[in-house]
Amino acid sequence: MASSTENVKLGVCNVLFDGVDLGFTKGGVEVEVATSTKEITVDQMGETPIGEVIMGRTVSANVPLAETTLDNLVAIMPGSELISDGAYATGTVTFSTAAPVDGDKITLAGVDFTFKTTPVGQNDMAIPATIGAAATALAAKINANAINFTATVVNAVVTIKAKNRGVDGNVTVSKTAVTAANITTTNLTGGVNATKAQVKVSNGVNINLLKLAKTLVLRPKGTSGEDDFTIHKAMCPGALNFAYQFDNERVFSAAFKGYALDSGQLFSLGDVTATA
Known part of the structure; x- marks a missing residue:
């Protein structure tokens, strides 16, 4: 395959969780895919591996949300409840x-x-x-x-x-x-403007994150799906990083973790509508 400068890409992404755009981010969105393996050894070869087997793979996305809205808080904080008129x-x-x-x-x-x-x-x-x-x-x-x-x-x-x-x-x-x-x-x-609202957050003990998991899509800005990074089942435990300072933004630190589908699929890169 011939090299092309068009394959070298920069830029930020929009973050869609369950189809909803979570808005502006601060500090960049980072994705990590890790693969654990087990080396196969035998006595006769000492510590030299004669093979290696993949034991598992994980995917995570760190999304620092700059739009600290109550809706975003509920989206990333298991055990939270939005009360609004x-x-x-x-x-x-x-x-x-x-x-x-x-x-x-x-x-x-x-x-x-x-x-x-x-x-x-x-x-x-x-x-x-x-x-x-x-x-x-x-x-x-x-x-x-x-x-x-x-x-x-x-x-x-x-x-x-x-x-x-x-x-x-x-x-x-x-x-x-x-x-x-x-x-x-x-x-x-049926749309009604809210005059007041609050989010109540529980301690979250025994909440099953898998049951709350939804599709997380990282879509490079200016694209329409062809370069999507899609975690098919993702959720985060919820974290806040508030800096009540005149020169620092408040940030919802959303550390999403991916879970495998029943088929074993963990994530996709590219247009998810593509078929063979």
């Missing part, structure tokens, strides 16, 4: 009767997500075979986009939720469908 806006996109066709489009807060026979744009999606696949594709695009919403899927219904509490999340969801009955939408509503 604010509310998130939610809405839905439902696929029914048949899968989308070329040109079917969903517009969320002015951002278009379009099904295309030949996807070209960042928010274009390939024509799916089923309505369930359509819902999954749309949710993935919304979560990968740098807009202030997250999406989850149940069957062929995509539920969209604003990332932040407040009336700013009450936005329009519309469709442009070749066959009108294939797609129905409801606007995001």
Whole structure:
């Protein structure tokens, strides 16, 4: 493979945990992959190894969060509870009767997500075979986009939720469908501005971090998924590093640790939608 200067890359990353952008960082995000091995020896060869076996591999990411919001605190602090009089806006996109066709489009807060026979744009999606696949594709695009919403899927219904509490999340969801009955939408509503909030933090004893683990994506700034570092199951025990000084930022020290999937997969580097 020929060398190319384009393969030499610099720059910071955005951090998405369970599809939510955790915001600005301070001091750089660092990833460590460690592999432990066991050397095989026999008496006749003394201490010279005749082989070596991998015993395990770990992955961790240190994410110093500069946006010390209550939402971020709850995201990284197991055993915490946010109490607020604010509310998130939610809405839905439902696929029914048949899968989308070329040109079917969903517009969320002015951002278009379009099904295309030949996807070209960042928010274009390939024509799916089923309505369930359509819902999954749309949710993935919304979560990968740098807009202030997250999406989850149940069957062929995509539920969209604003990332932040407040009336700013009450936005329009519309469709442009070749066959009108294939797609129905409801606007995001229910967002209420918070007037007061607090986070209560317990001692965390006996909390199972694996049960709380979610997908952690480190996405280099200015990219759209092709260079992602993805830990498929990640969680952190929670740590704070507050400096109440005029010349130091307060930081949430989020030390994420990865856990293997049932298949043994630990992390991915690159576009997770790539297939053989």
